[in-house]
Amino acid sequence: MASIARVPSLIFPATARHTATIIFIHGLGDSGHGWASAVENWRRRQRLDEVKFILPNAPSIPITANWGMQMPGWYDIASIDGNAESLRRNEDKAGILASQAYFHGLIQKEIDAGIPADRIVLGGFSQGGAMSLFAGLTAKVKLAGIVAMSSYLLLSANFADYVPKPEFNKDTPIFMAHGDSDQVVNTSLGKQSYDLLKGMGYNATLQIYPGMGHSACLEELDAIEGFMTERLPAMGNRDRSEL
DSSP states (O other), rough: TTTTTOOOOOEESSSSOOOOOEEEOOOOOGGGGGHHHHHHHHTOOOOOSTTTEOOOOOOOOGGGGGOOOOOOSSSOSSSSSSSGGGGTTTTOOHHHHHHHHHHHHHHHOOOOOOGGGGEEEEEEEEEHHHHHHHHHHHSSSSSEEEEEEEEOOOTTTGGGGSOOOSSSSSOOOEEEEETTTOOOTTTHHHHHHHHHHHHOOEEEEEEHHHHHHHHOOOHHHHHHHHHHHHHOOOOOOGEEEOO
């Protein structure tokens, strides 16, 4: 995957002085454009004017669960049948680690451009949420927050092996959200991932949305906007170094 040509990310520049960045990662078969309306929704109250949004685009790769046909994906998936254990079987370690390196690179580019790591939020939906958890918690810089929608913890059996020492994001707030009727990434897998993270001492919260399947709802998007605003408060005329 590392050598595959990538489509450039969809960028929403900050509408005020750029002091923070949110990298939001789409799910399997989607693109950054699929979350453009969500960004517009998050911006409608003008509380994130200083935030640049980066919506990366996954490369097209063969997906085993799709009979090997190519589609945008951050890693291969062997089976999607609603079974909580199916997504954990035969995990595409190489693909996951290639995407991890890619997202760490995006974070570093923002840091190199002058945005402190603790003014960067990494988030995503489904595969994107799984990558935001994995790449965020294994980053060698302390992030402002992590958002994981309808997702789960990757390589959970030996996750600790991928965490840097010292651990930079042990206390980083993690907002997890899941529908209780999700038939793609089973709700039980989201709960298991949350329990696992809490058991390892991470600062995670989990919000379950009644009646929601493998999708997003306005209530959930509003909660995420609140989380983003709390983690990336407007600085106004203050210098970035004052935070």
